[in-house]
Amino acid sequence: MPLSRTPRRWIPETDPAPRTRPRGDPEHASRATRSAALPLAGAVAGGVALALESVVNGRLGEHAGSVAAATWSNMLSLSVVVGAAVFLTALRPAFAGLRTALQSGALRPRHCLGGVAGGSMILTQALTAATLGPASYTLALVSGQTLCGVLVDHLGLGPGAPHPATRRRLAGGLLSVCAVALPVLAAPDAGRTLALAALPFLAGAALSWQMAVNGRVDEAAGRHPYPAVLLSFATGSALMLAAAAALAVLGRLSAPRSGPPWHYTGGLLGCVVVLSAVLAVRRIGVLAAGLGMVGGQVLGSLVLGPLTGQPPPHLWAVVIGAVLLIVAAVMAAPSAPARSAPGPLPPLLTVHPPADALDEGGK
Template identity: 45%
Template sequence: MSAGPQPRAGARGRPRGWAICAATAAGAVLALQAWVNGRLGEAVHDPVAAAAVSDGLSFAVLALGCPFLPGFRRGAARLAQRTAPGPARGAAPAPVLRPWHFLGGIVGGVVVLSQATSTAALGAALYTIALVAGQSLSGLWVDHRGVGPGEATRADARRLAGAALALAAVAVPLLGSLTAHTLWLALLPFAAGIGLSWQMAVNGRLNAVAGSPYPSVALNFLLGVLVVAAALVVDLAASGAPAHWPHDALLYSGGLLGVVFVLASVLLVRHTGVLVMGLAMTAGQTLGSLALDLAADGGGRTGITTLLSSAAILVAAVLAARPPAARRADPHTPLPERQLT
């Protein structure tokens, strides 16, 4: 009997070096996007308007390119066929997807808003620490409940220790300058990080059913734009539109950086596996944010506490990471029919 198709070399075997480097670079791109959106929000004195520009540009690029992406239409049709509004009593096996699996893009809008609102005040390094800490904690619940395409993974002592270390890593830098304003700003990326793990899990299910990452990418940016647009309506009603916009083209690149990051994350996982990709991106985010703070103000906000916290968040990511990819389902493998809750 045939053993069936063999997995890609990078997905289950030894990860390819170039893919690990690319995943690390993608993490640095996310840190750069946070820095750019934060600076734009600071320049126009309106972080919501800055977030709208960033997400609007991302969606425009995707809307123009989606019809030409391989497998986009076929994947979208598969998603429509495998979705139902809710469980029916006495029905046959439940479809793979529920409507809430399609809502991950809401988190993308929240992330962009948090970038524009808090990065300039906190610094890129502390913003990233708070974001990754939220991801680590949420990842415990997401894996434990089996929200993603793989099997559920219980929260053992090693993973709990990683989550505790992540909390300590984000708390320590705040203790020296703890104010109500600082705490509120740090809670924004922390909450966004909590949502990111859930977003990656539901996107993994969409990708597995569609057989292509592009439908979920397009849907994510569509929902993100809607979230930011709703916030913009409230913002414009309260304070009006910004009077002056900067002429530096770099400050308007956040949307393009977002497209690069999302596409890289969904394309690289088949070559690295989820575990290695997550660790590489965390390393890229942390190191990239430290480099940005150093370049921006000569390291004025990058003290020894922030450096130690950045090192701790990397250790926490290793401890709280999923088991080796060989023990988990490939996110691009078709999913079995199973009841969802």
């Protein structure tokens, strides 16, 4: 006998997942602002520390020699990082993940050499910072970092997906070059200043590559920053020790003269810079942290110049260059990643077939 069919019943199901607050909710926005304020302030403080580090290493390079100053700064940073291992946890799994990534080929040995770029930056601090002054040195460093950062993001050298070099980003990178060219060309000895500014510009470009490869190492170590920081200072110290040994063999390693104790604190400031960058990126992302550090570097260099007796010869040119550099950094920064499309919501309505229909195949 034919089976009778009953209409399908629509039974609403309850959604067990609680609904989140809408993004436009005032309380949600206020909480997000408060949570981002502290790490953003830390990024700005890290930028100020980087500007102060250039002053300290520059003064040390004047009476200890550039290679000796860079070697001391790197070795002091390495000593602090090695000593910090006593107070840290989960180091063994982090290094095990790093070793596994190297063995599988997911991480290349060149990714562990980011400290070479860091050592070159400290060397340029000792060579040129005292002559250029805090403002011009910082503008040249950040300019190279901004322009090369566009290329690094475009090639996808760091962790995550590549960020294409759009017209806006390329214009921001070129604007950063104009920002440093203005105060350099306005200097009394423009030719010599331009030649000196090329060194921190190249060091800033290398710094962008260092940040990218350190991000790869951090990712391979399970998002534990210690292996990347340790490798950075270890390779930088090895490079500087090799350079100092070569100069010593040739008899050209200058003996350090006496100087105030604060001239030897550059390595401590380097640790502050790295730590503030890691903590800020973890909380507010690379874009906001990078812009915060750029702002801190520029503002710190403008304040430190008069305080250290090295005011820029043309303050108006430096101020305009600083404003242009901040605008260039905003333009060259990658756009916020597109938010992933929301997944399907749990079904609010479910179709339940009639019981006799389930038995139809067996009759």
